[in-house]
Amino acid sequence: MQNAKDLKDYRSELRESLDNEFLRKTLDTFAVSYRAGRANAFKDVDVKALIKEIADGKDEAGQHMDELFQEFKKNAEAAGVHVHLAKDADEANRIIGEIAQKADCKKIVKSKSMTAEETLLNHHLEDLGLEVTETDLGEWIIQLRHEGPTHMVMPAIHLSRFQVADLFGDVTGKEQETDIEKLVKVARRELRRKYAEADMGISGANFCLAESGTIGIVTNEGNARLVTTLPRVHVALAGLDKLTPTLHDALRVLKVLPKNATGQALTSYVTWITGANQCLAAQDERKEMHVVFLDNGRTALAKDPIFKEVLRCVRCGACANVCPVYRLVGGHKMGHIYIGAIGLILTYFFHGRDKARNLVQNCINCGACADVCAAGIDLPRLIKEIHARIQDEEGHPMSSVLLGKVLTNRKLFHRLLKTARWAQAPVKEKNGFLRHLPMVFAKEQNFRALPAIADKAFRDLWPDIKPNVAAPKYKVALFSGCVQDFVYPDQLTATVRSFDGHDVAVDFPMEQSCCGLPAQMMGELKAARDVARQNIRAFEQSDARYVICSCASCASHLKHGYVKLLQGDHVWEPRAKAFAEKIIDYSSFMSDVLQVQPNEFQDKGSKVTYHAPCHLCRGLNVKDAPRDLMRTAGLDYEPCNEEEVCCGFGGTFSMKFPELSSELLNKKLSDAEATGAEELLTDCPGCIMQLRGGVERRGSSLKVRHIAEAVAEQRKK
Amino acid sequence: MSDHIELFKEKAKLVSAQVTEVASMDEAYQFVVDLCDKKEACQLMMSGCAEAVSDPAQELCDTKQRKVVAAPNLEEADFEKLAALCKAQDFDCIRQGMRQHLGGIDIGFTVCQGGIAETGTLMLESNDEEVRLATMVAEHHVAVLPKSLIKADSYDLEQELGERLGNGPSYTALITGPSRTADIERVLALGVHGPLELHILLLEA
Numbered sequence: 036m037q038n039a040k041d042l043k044d045y046r047s048e049l050r051e052s053l054d055n056e057f058l059r060k061t062l063d064t065f066a067v068s069y070r071a072g073r074a075n076a077f078k079d080v081d082v083k084a085l086i087k088e089i090a091d092g093k094d095e096a097g098q099h100m101d102e103l104f105q106e107f108k109k110n111a112e113a114a115g116v117h118v119h120l121a122k123d124a125d126e127a128n129r130i131i132g133e134i135a136q137k138a139d140c141k142k143i144v145k146s147k148s149m150t151a152e153e154t155l156l157n158h159h160l161e162d163l164g165l166e167v168t169e170t171d172l173g174e175w176i177i178q179l180r181h182e183g184p185t186h187m188v189m190p191a192i193h194l195s196r197f198q199v200a201d202l203f204g205d206v207t208g209k210e211q212e213t214d215i216e217k218l219v220k221v222a223r224r225e226l227r228r229k230y231a232e233a234d235m236g237i238s239g240a241n242f243c244l245a246e247s248g249t250i251g252i253v254t255n256e257g258n259a260r261l262v263t264t265l266p267r268v269h270v271a272l273a274g275l276d277k278l279t280p281t282l283h284d285a286l287r288v289l290k291v292l293p294k295n296a297t298g299q300a301l302t303s304y305v306t307w308i309t310g311a312n313q314c315l316a317a318q319d320e321r322k323e324m325h326v327v328f329l330d331n332g333r334t335a336l337a338k339d340p341i342f343k344e345v346l347r348c349v350r351c352g353a354c355a356n357v358c359p360v361y362r363l364v365g366g367h368k369m370g371h372i373y374i375g376a377i378g379l380i381l382t383y384f385f386h387g388r389d390k391a392r393n394l395v396q397n398c399i400n401c402g403a404c405a406d407v408c409a410a411g412i413d414l415p416r417l418i419k420e421i422h423a424r425i426q427d428e429e430g431h432p433m434s435s436v437l438l439g440k441v442l443t444n445r446k447l448f449h450r451l452l453k454t455a456r457w458a459q460a461p462v463k464e465k466n467g468f469l470r471h472l473p474m475v476f477a478k479e480q481n482f483r484a485l486p487a488i489a490d491k492a493f494r495d496l497w498p499d500i501k502p503n504v505a506a507p508k509y510k511v512a513l514f515s516g517c518v519q520d521f522v523y524p525d526q527l528t529a530t531v532r533s534f535d536g537h538d539v540a541v542d543f544p545m546e547q548s549c550c551g552l553p554a555q556m557m558g559e560l561k562a563a564r565d566v567a568r569q570n571i572r573a574f575e576q577s578d579a580r581y582v583i584c585s586c587a588s589c590a591s592h593l594k595h596g597y598v599k600l601l602q603g604d605h606v607w608e609p610r611a612k613a614f615a616e617k618i619i620d621y622s623s624f625m626s627d628v629l630q631v632q633p634n635e636f637q638d639k640g641s642k643v644t645y646h647a648p649c650h651l652c653r654g655l656n657v658k659d660a661p662r663d664l665m666r667t668a669g670l671d672y673e674p675c676n677e678e679e680v681c682c683g684f685g686g687t688f689s690m691k692f693p694e695l696s697s698e699l700l701n702k703k704l705s706d707a708e709a710t711g712a713e714e715l716l717t718d719c720p721g722c723i724m725q726l727r728g729g730v731e732r733r734g735s736s737l738k739v740r741h742i743a744e745a746v747a748e749q750r751k752k
Numbered sequence: 753m754s755d756h757i758e759l760f761k762e763k764a765k766l767v768s769a770q771v772t773e774v775a776s777m778d779e780a781y782q783f784v785v786d787l788c789d790k791k792e793a794c795q796l797m798m799s800g801c802a803e804a805v806s807d808p809a810q811e812l813c814d815t816k817q818r819k820v821v822a823a824p825n826l827e828e829a830d831f832e833k834l835a836a837l838c839k840a841q842d843f844d845c846i847r848q849g850m851r852q853h854l855g856g857i858d859i860g861f862t863v864c865q866g867g868i869a870e871t872g873t874l875m876l877e878s879n880d881e882e883v884r885l886a887t888m889v890a891e892h893h894v895a896v897l898p899k900s901l902i903k904a905d906s907y908d909l910e911q912e913l914g915e916r917l918g919n920g921p922s923y924t925a926l927i928t929g930p931s932r933t934a935d936i937e938r939v940l941a942l943g944v945h946g947p948l949e950l951h952i953l954l955l956e957a
Contacts (some may be wrong), residue, residue: 065938114920172944173935191935199936209804219933219941224809226945227889231812231854247917257888257931257946263923264884265851282914286906300763301871301928303946307913310921313881315851321921 036183037371037382037390042691045368045393050694052364057195062362065192067677069356072298073407085291090411092284093276093347097337103245103278104328110248111326114310119327124154124385127329131156131237131270132163134325138268140165140235144226146252146259147171148239149187149350150272150329152372153385156237167237168229170258172222179206185366187352187374188296193365226258234316236262240273241292241349242285243326249309250326251285253292255302263308267317270325271308275333276346288349288409295409296351332384340603341420345384347410348377354404354414359681360397363698369397376404376414383421388428395422397692399685399699400556401649416599423558431559438554439562445548445569449492452521456488463487468731480690482697483728486522493524497543500528507540509628512579514570514618516589517549518720526720529747530585530621537629546573550589552596556687560600567597568607571614581628582614585621585743587719588686591654594618620651621718621743622661633667636749640670643745644712646703646726647679648719661718661742668749670716676706682717684725700729708737716742756869756902757954764872767929768942769950780861780896780953781834787892787951788821788843788859812855819843820857822850822890824882834861850885860890860947864897866912870905873928874952875913884923893930893947898957 039045052058096103108118121127135143143165145151157167157178169178173191177184179202184190191199196218200211203221211221238259242251250271252259263269279285293299314322337343355361355375370378371390379398383391395418404414426435441448462470468484493515519527531541551566570593574582584590594615601607625631643665651657665672683689683699704726707715715730715737717723727739761771774780805813821838823831824847831847838845843858850857862883866875874895878884887893903909916924931946942948 061937068938110920170945171935172933176935189935189938192938194936196937196939207804207806207809209806211804215936215939216941218936219944221805223944224805224813227854227856228809228812244917247914248920249917255932255934256944258944260878260884260888260925261945264881264888265854282910282917283907286910289906297934300767301873301926303767303927303929303932305926305928307917307922307924307926309917309919309923312879312921312923315881 036367037394039393042393042396046692046694049364049368049692052368053694053698055365058193058365059363061192062365066356066362069298073295073353076294076298076300082291085287086409086411089288089291089349089409090344090347092279092287093410094344096279096284097276097343097346100275100278100334100337103280104275106245107243107248107278110246111310112248114248115321115324116248116310117325119325120330121327122330124329124331127154127272127327128156128159130327131272132159134268134270135160135165135235136163138235138323140268142229142233143167143235143237144229144233144262144266145169145237146239146254146262147174148237148272149373150239150274151237152184153331154272154329156272168226168233170226170229170262171254171256172219175222175226176202183367183372185374186355187350193367230261230265233266235268235270236266237270237272238262240271240277240326242279242288243273243277244282244285245278246281247309249307252306252308253289253302254304254306257304260304260306263306264314265316267314268323270327272327272329274329274331276348291409292349292351295353295407336384342384342417344412345377345380345417347412349409351409353407353409357403357407359401359403359699360399360695363695370394376418377412379418380414380421383425388425391421392425395425399681399683399688401681401685402653403649403681406653419555419558423560426558435557435559438557439559442549442551442554443562443565445546448548452488452517453492456490459487468728479693482693482732483700483725484731485728486724488521489524491524493520493527494543494545496524496528500531501543502531502534502539502541504538504540506538508538509581510540510542510579511581511583511624512542512544512574512577514547514550514574514582514584514589514593515543516584516586516720518724519586523720523723523741526585526741526743529741529744530583533625533743533747533750534629535750536635539629542577542579544573544577546576550592552588552592553686555596555600564600567600567611571597571607571610574614574617575610580617581619581624582617583619583621583624585718585741586721587620587648587651587654588721590618590620591650594655620655620657620660622664623657625746626660626663626667631664631667633669635751636667636669637751638669640668640749641714642671642673642712643714643716644673644675644707644710645678646675646682646707646715646717646722648717648722649681651718652679664742664746665716668746670745670749673710673712675710682722682725684721686721689725696725700725704729704733704735704737708735712737714738714740714745716740716745718742756904757899760867760869760872760902761954762872763870764929764952767872769872769929769952771952771954773956774896774953775956777830777896777955778833780955781837783951783953784821784834784859784861784894785837785841785843787894788819788838789841791858791892814855816853816855816857820853821845821859821861822853822857822882822886823847823861824850824880824886825862825877848882850882850889854889857886857890859892859894860886861894862887862896864895865901866909867897867902868906868909868926869902871928873926875909876925876927877916878923878925879921884925887925887927888946890947891943892949892951894951894953895927896953896955898955900957
């Protein structure tokens, strides 16, 4: 639940979670075992193809929601079901309350429904004097504790067996042991009585099949079978997004949903109910059955060109399972009612701007969620879009407006960077770091040392470095990005040097500027678009076949971000696509295009380990190239634990949430140190800034470099 | 075909189901009686019946005094065979009236209408509420699955399942292993609301 007034308030809540040792340990273990479980479940499955099919199917359904509703209604009514449509949460609650009162129901058992959480149904029913009991074990536990879920699939993952034993002690009036098996049996017996007494059952629905008017319910515990069987009235509450034309659509989702949620091939129970079935507790031995569909903004969402894909979500919870921020702070802080990346987005649509304002800023943009989403939703991008939308609605903060203004004016931006070089002189150390942070930074930024701006920017070094290639085999242009241009020019110099012997003609278009990702991260979409156009124009002047970018974040933004930013712009969309075609990261260019060979390198290289930048391994889906390159270049590469987990940089994220950024950084460095490597290599200057700054603060002997620097050094002289 | 059966066995075992091959229904009935004989009167003793619950919950539990086998979807003649074997052991054998046994029964015995090898899944027609209840309140669910009904994957079962759903009212269950939860500390526990054990009897047919 989100109750924080402002970002400051929100951050102090986050710090509370960081101090919760049990939560931290549980979520760490979970993150690691989930990854292995999911990989195992999908082995031998073309998961990307399956996800694409699901996405297409859900998109199609979303475009025909109204027709599907009509078809479902007709078929379900023919089988004796009452079908309702509620425009919002209040109306859904009112309808269900009236059903209970009309049928003279007093006691209600419920199986899990996120939609009922969305409408806060229990509160409403309890206000009417009805007794409501959640029967999913996790839901029951949190109901007894009067709190919301912290995970969509495992709602009580934040609680220990000790807390549950205490709670069950209160419920039974008898002291309880902390043995989990035993606690589960206590719940079984307590809840069995509730089913026996209930006169109404409320369930959710994972699928609503229009062709037959059937609902499909997915559970492991089997509680939904009892909820839909024993009481004489059954109400299923479902979002309109659960409507799907055929059984085939549902079976397809079932091939991914359980695997993605918990690594299971299939849940213990999948229950298909068509119509009012036999119920021996009812007078005519027929169940009184209702299906209540909830709109609550879904119809409008289906018409939104950008956000319609939100309706694809199948509620598997995987986006939380892989989120490095969720892993640190848990679901109460990483959502309002819906949790994880999708929760950040849905909160805005279902629960409003106030609840979403702080949340949407808490995305580090590592792309881990988009990589596993069962329905292929581009979650990080949509989170940024919401952030931008909120800023458009409420006014942009001064810092973000200024950033946007500065970034769109390249000359001003570069002049400022050069001015900063003079300004930093008094605090600049010989080792290239700032002795202490300039006044504009808060003290909490001190978890990592910040680098000084280089004496000479790459663009000023370029005339001296540019290689002379008489008969070029490859024509390439460099996109530097701000960090390499102004802070780490050596990385670009090394990039160029490592092409030696391959007849690569290199160009460096001077009109290039910041890629614009920071502007997008800050919700300044207009500035992000302006900069995109400037860069595309700058590179259209060059006849290069490839645009090499040795900053993973810039590269992924240039390749995928630009096309999306300029989508629908008749002039610029095609130009963005043509530009994107040329973008290639450093390691892929070396390994796949130049196809460098071991004999070009010295064979005795130092022991290195690797950090896979989010925007390379997921953003560009480049996984093998850097690892192959290190081995080819004669380096003794030792893989690092959790190599593909974010280092905590996330650009402006690390400025906004230093307490989270520093946790991720420390974990990363501990993993790297544990390999015993002398050097930690990576292919993103942003990561390097973070990692080096952390190494400096820890006083670690680990050396952090761009992979290009190590490769250039290994080249035979 | 035999590939399907091997895959089915492998996948069912992965989800903690116990798979046994039987040559005939008579063998299946004998399996049920033997299993019922061997098991504790109340399996929950092992893992929870000894634990203190609230008084009303205990009262419901106390309604179960004798060993009970329920076989709600057997034909009359088949049911008589099973009932005779149960009687010889002094077990109750019932076909209906499950609502009088919500405190629990020992074994729910059913014959399934289909299986999915890819996931080790059973398809069980549950239009009759006695079938739903027998397979939920039983401590052990024993399910007969004729081998010839096993399909490779869910799409192969789609047409049959679709016909059931299209002819409402209908209630159809896909069952993959016993009832399970991992809601407390992500520790797997079987039998949270339904069966603690699922025995699948693969029948030569």
